[in-house]
Amino acid sequence: MISGIKGSLQAQGPDWVFIEIGGGVTLQVSVPSSLIPLLGEIGQNVRLYTKLVVREDDLQLYGFPTPDALHLFNLLISVSGIGPRTALSLLSARSPEALVSAILSGDLEAFGGVPGVGKKTAARIILELKGKLEKEGLLVISEAGASDAETLSALTALGYTAVEARNALRAIGDVNGLTLEEKVRLALSHLARGR
Numbered sequence: 001m002i003s004g005i006k007g008s009l010q011a012q013g014p015d016w017v018f019i020e021i022g023g024g025v026t027l028q029v030s031v032p033s034s035l036i037p038l039l040g041e042i043g044q045n046v047r048l049y050t051k052l053v054v055r056e057d058d059l060q061l062y063g064f065p066t067p068d069a070l071h072l073f074n075l076l077i078s079v080s081g082i083g084p085r086t087a088l089s090l091l092s093a094r095s096p097e098a099l100v101s102a103i104l105s106g107d108l109e110a111f112g113g114v115p116g117v118g119k120k121t122a123a124r125i126i127l128e129l130k131g132k133l134e135k136e137g138l139l140v141i142s143e144a145g146a147s148d149a150e151t152l153s154a155l156t157a158l159g160y161t162a163v164e165a166r167n168a169l170r171a172i173g174d175v176n177g178l179t180l181e182e183k184v185r186l187a188l189s190h191l192a193r194g195r
Contacts, residue, residue: 004059005029006047012036015092017063019046029063030084032091038065053084062088067153069096079128086116090125103129151183158184160191 007021015033020026020139025192029048031039049070069091076087090099093114096122101109103126111122136195148169155165168187178186 002050002052004047004049005061005063007082009039009044009046010041011038011042015088017046017048019048019063029061030088031063032069032088032094034095035065036067037042051084060084072096072100075129075132076079076125079125081121081124081164085116086121089115090117100133104133106130150177150180151187155185155187155191158188 005019005021005027007019007027010018010026011018012018012031015030017029017031017036017039018026019029028049029172033047034189046065048065049067050061050063051070051073053060053062062073064073073084073087073091076082077092078082094102094110098110101107101151108119108122108126111117111119111125117125117183151169152165155168160168165187169183171190172183172186
């Protein structure tokens with residue numbers, strides 16, 4: 001199983017990228033269009049967390065810039081009637097953060113306009129995933145970018161829950177231009193005040 005790839009971004013389309021992983025090998029990876037801007041410019045090195053989906057006559061690699069986006073994809077395809085293409089469409093139409101927010105709030109309207117997802121399917125997604133998301137406190141990348149995901153990951157590695165880490169990051173607000181260490185220090189300061 002291919003759980004991740006690292007290489008040079010060679011090309012990108014509406015919902016795919018080509019990643020050259022070395023040795024003359026380039027892989028096509030399906031990526032949600034809402035997350036492609038996080039990968040950077042052509043020629044940059046990128047890392048994707050991946051899921052290989054095997055069908056009778058097809059191998060398809062799906063990639064995500066954070067482990068949490070991959071986890072959300074895996075949760076979506078666990079819902080009966082939701083296949084990888086529909087899950088990709090959902091993550092292309094809405095950011096992972098917006099999708100989690102819609103599921104947690106039970107917002108059926110947020111699923112409107114996604115191909116293959118009507119109100120019944122949206123209701124099924126909410127019903128099957130709301131409890132799981134509340135239990136896990138799923139971390140997702142914010143619209144500010146992957147640096148927030150790194151900060152959240154660092155805080156959870158220090159023993160804070162996903163919910164505590166996300167709330168601390170929201171509390172410190174817009175911290176563009178700071179290093180990862182500075183963001184973590186600010187978040188820890190906030191968390192210490194709350195205890």
